Amino acid sequence: MTLEHQPQAHAAVIGTGRWIAAARALESAREDRLFNDPWAGQLAGEARKAALDAAPYNPFLPVRTRYFDDQILRAAQHHQQIVLLGAGMDTRAFRLPLAVPCTVFEVDYAEAFAEKEIILDTAQARCERRCVHADLSGPWTGALLDAGFDPGRSTVWVAEGLFYYLAAADAASLVNTAAALSATGSIFLADIFGTGLLALEHMAPLVAARKKAGRPLPFCTDSPEALFEAGGWSSTTVVHPGMPEANFGRLSPHSGARAAGHDSSLRTHLVTATLS
Numbered sequence: 001m002t003l004e005h006q007p008q009a010h011a012a013v014i015g016t017g018r019w020i021a022a023a024r025a026l027e028s029a030r031e032d033r034l035f036n037d038p039w040a041g042q043l044a045g046e047a048r049k050a051a052l053d054a055a056p057y058n059p060f061l062p063v064r065t066r067y068f069d070d071q072i073l074r075a076a077q078h079h080q081q082i083v084l085l086g087a088g089m090d091t092r093a094f095r096l097p098l099a100v101p102c103t104v105f106e107v108d109y110a111e112a113f114a115e116k117e118i119i120l121d122t123a124q125a126r127c128e129r130r131c132v133h134a135d136l137s138g139p140w141t142g143a144l145l146d147a148g149f150d151p152g153r154s155t156v157w158v159a160e161g162l163f164y165y166l167a168a169a170d171a172a173s174l175v176n177t178a179a180a181l182s183a184t185g186s187i188f189l190a191d192i193f194g195t196g197l198l199a200l201e202h203m204a205p206l207v208a209a210r211k212k213a214g215r216p217l218p219f220c221t222d223s224p225e226a227l228f229e230a231g232g233w234s235s236t237t238v239v240h241p242g243m244p245e246a247n248f249g250r251l252s253p254h255s256g257a258r259a260a261g262h263d264s265s266l267r268t269h270l271v272t273a274t275l276s
Contacts, residue, residue: 014112017088020161022048023061024091034066034248036095042119043089059250060241060268064191067239067246067270068160069096071189076102079186081155083144085174086136086162088112093129094120103128105149109135136162137170141177154185163192167216175231179275188233188273193220196265224269233273240267 022044024037041049072082073096080101084090087106098104104125106113110133117131130147134140145151157178163171178188197220198207210217221227225236242251 014088014109016161017090017112018044018048019052020061020065021089022052023058024065025049026053027062027065034062034250035069037091039091039094039119039123040089043091043116063241063246063248063250064160064268064270066248067241068158068189068191071272072096072156072158073098075156075187075189079154079156081105081149081153083107083149083155083157083178085157085159085178086165088161089116090160091120093125093127094123096126098127100127103130103148105130105132105144105147107132107134107136107140107144109133136174141181144181149181151181152183154183155181155187157182157186157188157190159188159190161191163190164218164220166219168219168221169216171219171221171227172231175228175233175273179232182275184275186275188228188271188275190224190271190273192224192227192269192271193218194222194265194267194269195220196263196267199265221269222265222267224271228271228273232275234276236271236273239270239272241270246270 021037021040024035024040025044026049027033028036028038028040044052069092072092076082076098080099081103082092082098083105084092085107087108089112090106092098093104093106104127106129113131113133132140132143132147134143149155159174166174175188178186197203198217207217224238228236239245241247242253247253
């Protein structure tokens, strides 16, 4: 896969996880918070919290977190395995009321767990939690299986904020591999940006640098259903931020298409794919 092997690339991805943790910390401090994450502040670090606090409020991040929280809790009633792909600073095994028979597998770089495990050392997970040290840019299924993952049990796969870091071929491979490891009834939850993201002005330097270096662009699509159908998933439903299921009083109905005229290519797709 195209998540690069260089230490600086790992550090950049881990840094993004801390940024998202900062968003959770700020949301948790609100009186009208959509969730509570008491560990997010330490996981983010004071510098990232301060930087995000000084920036304009972005309701998408807490809405996305709450949306995935709700979907995971609903699915966990019927699935006893949850795999967090590119888990980063995720704390759902600690903060969500998951049933005891449930096992959460967190898959990410070994470096991503180093400081995280120190911070969470005295915290009590709500269910069985297993850290899987694997780089999603290379072979990772063996490490997951070695950690006790059972392909015969239905599974909830969660890819929150991950697809942006993949190239198109890598995204297809990930979806296909998860389907191959899944029992009937398994689901895949993901958020995927529309192609309009790459045309935004602030993305121009990244796009130009990637093209000059001959590197693939971040994965975006306006047809997530086709991606999952080709990957072996039986059915796919898509919700966009701002719709009733992903609003929570924070977003307008057109928030998923941020440009004038509500350009559909600027939508963020919240995907639920099912294997039957």
